[in-house]
Amino acid sequence: MKERIEGQLFIAPTALLRGEPLVPSSKYYTLRYVLAATLTNGESRIHFPAESDDSDALFRGCRALGATLAWEDAHTLLIRGVGRPYAKEPVTINVGNAGAVARLLMGISATLPDVTFVTDHPQSLGKRPNRELLEALTTLGVICESEHIEGYLPVTLHGEHIHGGHVTISGARSSQYISALLFLAPLLNEGLKITVVDDMKSQSLLSASLEVLQEAGIVIEHDDTLRHFSIADGQRYLPRNYTIPG
Structure with a gap:
């Protein structure tokens, strides 16, 4: 029972609660499932995606890569993927203030001949480093351009000659x-091996990435410590229907 008195809300205790709690969808899983759906050659549906500034930034980025994203109903996002991203003309992606979006998109966009990542938050995201990722992409044949040694945005990638191999990061x-x-x-024409050194920050989010990739049909061999990964070539992202967990 509740009543409102002079602008205040009072909630009285009750012996019985009915209904089902609605837990907000995970932003982190939303980003990863949308990314996986973008990389298919078919249609996927994302049920109950989290709506946030980060999600909006990723939606813009995926559309810039050629994917089609449309709300099928209030809780379902329909995505028609592009497979391996490719564009003849230069692509510019504004990632807003979403660091995870910037880095995840830098990875899959590294196949493009000319893609630039910018932010309209130069004093926040514009001061976050991307150096380690850019160094790894350079090892794979990508030309990476940033005006700062730490790889601050804006960042431009030229991936005409990207290849697989082995990276340490x-x-x-x-x-x-x-x-x-x-x-x-999985987008590379050759396999990829990854060796992770030093400590691991936010390992649980890396586990979430592995979970999503597995659901998307990608086979990744790794050790229990998540320090060594091996991904064979010739794999394809599969269209799926995903429900975002809370």
């Missing part, structure tokens, strides 16, 4: 770097 600053490489790996 630190996970001390962010596991997002490793997630970005894992989502990129």
Whole structure:
């Protein structure tokens, strides 16, 4: 029982509660499932995606890569994927203030001949480093351009000559770097091996990436410590229907 008196809300105790709680959908899983759906050659549906500034930034980025995203109803997002991203003309993606979106998109966009990532939040996201990820992409044949040694935005990638191979990367600053490489790996014409050194920040989010990739049909071999990964070539993202957990 509740009543409102002079602008105040009073809630009285009750012996019985009815109904089902609605838990907000996970932003982190939303980003990863949308990314996986974008990389298919078919249609996927995302049920109950989290709506946030980060989600909006990712939606813009995926559309810039050629994917079609449309709300099928109030709780279902229909995505028609692009497979391996490719564009003849230069692409510019504004990632807003979403660091995870920037890094995940840098990974899968590294196949493009000319893509630039910008932010309209230069004093926040514009001061976050991407150096380790850019160094790994350079090892894979990508030309990476940033005016700052730490890889601050804006960042431009030229991926005409990207290839597979073996990269070593630190996970001390962010596991997002490793997630970005894992989502990129199936798009390469050769396999990819990843060795992670130093400490791992936010390892649980890396585990979430592995879970999503597995659901999308990607096979990744890794050790129990999540320090060594091997992704074979010739794999394809599969269209799926996903329900975002809370």
